[in-house]
Amino acid sequence: MLALLIARLGQAVLVMLAVSAVAFGMFRFVGDPVSALSRENATVEEKQELREALGLERPVLVQYAGFLGRIVQGDFGISYRNQRPVAALIAERLPATLELVLVATVLSLALGIPLGVLCALKPDGIAARLVQAVSLIGISTPTFVTGIVLILTFAVTLGLLPSFGRGETVQIGPWSTGLLTLSGLKALILPSITLALYQLTLIMRLVRSELIDVLSSDYIRFARARGLSTRHIHFTLALRNALMPVITVTGLQIGSLIAFAIVTETVFQWPGMGLLFIQAVSFSDVPVMAAYLLFVGLLFVLINTAVDLLYALVDPRLRVRS
Amino acid sequence: MAASLSRRLRRVPLSVWLAGLLALAIIVAAALAPLIAPFDPTDLTSFNLIDAELPPRFSPDGDPRFLLGTDNQGRDLLSAMLYGARVSILIGGGAVMVAAVVGVGLGLIAGYFGGWVDAAIMRFGDVILSFPTILLALLVAGVARMLFPAASSAEWAPFILVGAIAIHEWVQYARTVRAATMVESARDYVRAVKVIGLPSRQIMLRHILPNVMGPVLVIATINLAAAVLTEATLSFLGVGMPPTYPSLGTLIRIGNEFVFSGVWWIALFPALLLVLLVLGVNIVGDWLRDLFNPKLRGRG
Numbered sequence: 001m002l003a004l005l006i007a008r009l010g011q012a013v014l015v016m017l018a019v020s021a022v023a024f025g026m027f028r029f030v031g032d033p034v035s036a037l038s039r040e041n042a043t044v045e046e047k048q049e050l051r052e053a054l055g056l057e058r059p060v061l062v063q064y065a066g067f068l069g070r071i072v073q074g075d076f077g078i079s080y081r082n083q084r085p086v087a088a089l090i091a092e093r094l095p096a097t098l099e100l101v102l103v104a105t106v107l108s109l110a111l112g113i114p115l116g117v118l119c120a121l122k123p124d125g126i127a128a129r130l131v132q133a134v135s136l137i138g139i140s141t142p143t144f145v146t147g148i149v150l151i152l153t154f155a156v157t158l159g160l161l162p163s164f165g166r167g168e169t170v171q172i173g174p175w176s177t178g179l180l181t182l183s184g185l186k187a188l189i190l191p192s193i194t195l196a197l198y199q200l201t202l203i204m205r206l207v208r209s210e211l212i213d214v215l216s217s218d219y220i221r222f223a224r225a226r227g228l229s230t231r232h233i234h235f236t237l238a239l240r241n242a243l244m245p246v247i248t249v250t251g252l253q254i255g256s257l258i259a260f261a262i263v264t265e266t267v268f269q270w271p272g273m274g275l276l277f278i279q280a281v282s283f284s285d286v287p288v289m290a291a292y293l294l295f296v297g298l299l300f301v302l303i304n305t306a307v308d309l310l311y312a313l314v315d316p317r318l319r320v321r322s
Numbered sequence: 323m324a325a326s327l328s329r330r331l332r333r334v335p336l337s338v339w340l341a342g343l344l345a346l347a348i349i350v351a352a353a354l355a356p357l358i359a360p361f362d363p364t365d366l367t368s369f370n371l372i373d374a375e376l377p378p379r380f381s382p383d384g385d386p387r388f389l390l391g392t393d394n395q396g397r398d399l400l401s402a403m404l405y406g407a408r409v410s411i412l413i414g415g416g417a418v419m420v421a422a423v424v425g426v427g428l429g430l431i432a433g434y435f436g437g438w439v440d441a442a443i444m445r446f447g448d449v450i451l452s453f454p455t456i457l458l459a460l461l462v463a464g465v466a467r468m469l470f471p472a473a474s475s476a477e478w479a480p481f482i483l484v485g486a487i488a489i490h491e492w493v494q495y496a497r498t499v500r501a502a503t504m505v506e507s508a509r510d511y512v513r514a515v516k517v518i519g520l521p522s523r524q525i526m527l528r529h530i531l532p533n534v535m536g537p538v539l540v541i542a543t544i545n546l547a548a549a550v551l552t553e554a555t556l557s558f559l560g561v562g563m564p565p566t567y568p569s570l571g572t573l574i575r576i577g578n579e580f581v582f583s584g585v586w587w588i589a590l591f592p593a594l595l596l597v598l599l600v601l602g603v604n605i606v607g608d609w610l611r612d613l614f615n616p617k618l619r620g621r622g
Contacts (some may be wrong), residue, residue: 116558140601142551144558145593281464300452
């Protein structure tokens with residue numbers, strides 16, 4: 001177990017080093033940090049001074065080490081566009097994205113599990129066929145199209161719900177939440193549905209295939225032979241086992257949901273990290289891009305490593321493989 | 323195996339036929355865009371700002387010249403969509419081809435040689451796969467734009483997009499081909515040609531490759547739909563095709579700015595075409611995957 005722990009953590013550190021090297025490469029080689037930071041008609045001497053102040057004259061490896069040192073201390077530099085520390089910008093935008101992703105995940109589980117169960121228990125019923133057909137349309141519809149259609153219907157035509165921004169937010173310490181005001185909750189409805197639909201199809205298909213697998217296993221056959229009620233077999237015995245992988249996948253998906261929120265946030269002008277990132281891309285704001293990359297990279301590595309280690313803890317067979 | 327495959331091919335469900343025909347119709351119409359489109363949306367002299375944002379012909383104040391209305395610059399929307407679909411399909415298809423060639427090549431090498439070569443290729447693939455497609459693609463497209471200002475021009479953007487999409491997709495081909503190559507490498511015919519002393523390159527390309535191509539075609543079909551969607555998303559986010567040479571995603575991006583003023587057609591018609599195209603390809607891809615999946619065989 002200890003060997004596995006060390007191996008997985010080592011791998012995680014390697015991946016993070018690779019990601020940070022890419023981020024550093026963007027800083028150092030993409031665009032010219034000196035011209036981005038100096039005033040418009042700076043003299044050659046001023047630029048040289050800035051170059052030395054930024055340490056751009058030192059060897060690249062020394063610069064990379066310095067970069068790593070600053071990151072570890074939470075210093076991601078100053079945004080070219082806003083002239084504010086990137087760490088503060090990200091901290092400000094983080095709650096918006098996390099609330100959106102959280103609500104979308106809950107929504108997709110609440111809808112996806114029952115629909116998946118329905119499809120697995122009555123695979124030839126009309127409802128199941130309908131759900132399957134709709135889910136195929138679902139995976140073929142890009143998120144931004146879903147968002148635009150929802151805006152057209154509920155915001156433009158019916159005028160029921162707001163189509164952009166977070167509404168009123170309440171500040172609790174460093175965290176700004178939209179979950180406590182009516183306008184905040186209303187603003188959350190359309191974006192979270194849009195993001196949830198992307199996740200819903202995946203969860204539904206997974207629940208369906210897992211449940212079908214479990215229902216054909218021996219212990220279910222024995223339970224039937226024992227004469228236990230169908231209800232008890234389906235919902236207590238089978239569903240519990242079918243849901244294990246669903247929970248894992250949902251956890252693993254949180255990272256990609258945060259990344260995927262970029263699209264939803266753009267459609268709904270949701271002031272989260274994704275919108276910050278896409279604005280940074282269009283304004284060539286390298287420090288923000290690099291910091292976002294590092295943040296998402298770290299999140300992915302943390303989630304993947306945690307899941308791997310938990311699996312090894314739960315399932316002894318996996319420990320031998322290392 | 324071959325007999326059962328042809329028997330299954332004969333029982334193609336109606337929905338798959340329809341989906342295939344739909345996708346084919348869109349692809350053919352897009353390919354023939356210069357011949358069948360009423361206007362040339364890339365020809366600046368063919369449209370006029372006076373015609374901007376005209377509603378479709380069938381609505382009360384539609385203009386008979388423009389079946390689906392016009393966009394914000396007065397371009398005929400139908401023509402822009404046909405040309406746009408062409409751009410989307412070319413970029414999606416290009417990305418699939420690049421990803422397939424790179425992925426199949428690296429998968430063959432990894433599976434045939436094994437050892438540290440295999441480990442290096444596959445670990446690299448693992449790292450790539452641990453990031454979502456859209457994030458990697460955005461990063462590649464964004465960095466390319468900063469490095470070469472020309473990257474956002476109509477000439478270069480397609481190549482950047484192909485690269486940005488393929489960088490994630492090749493791993494799937496590599497994984498599949500690697501596994502199949504390992505199985506084939508242990509077979510007698512491969513051992514025999516090794517004994518004869520044929521060079522590795524020839525063994526891989528002439529003898530192993532034809533036997534591992536089946537699943538590659540299935541992945542390519544499913545990936546085509548995904549690649550078209552990724553391209554549309556990138557263009558929608560503003561790092562894809564420029565408005566002067568729009569893909570379907572760019573048209574939807576333009577349309578999105580007018581949704582609030584009640585001008586719904588600029589966003590909705592291209593979106594509908596995109597969804598129909600992807601849906602058609604997805605249904606065919608799903609069916610192909612089931613056809614090649616031995617687990618589902620015999621379940622009918």
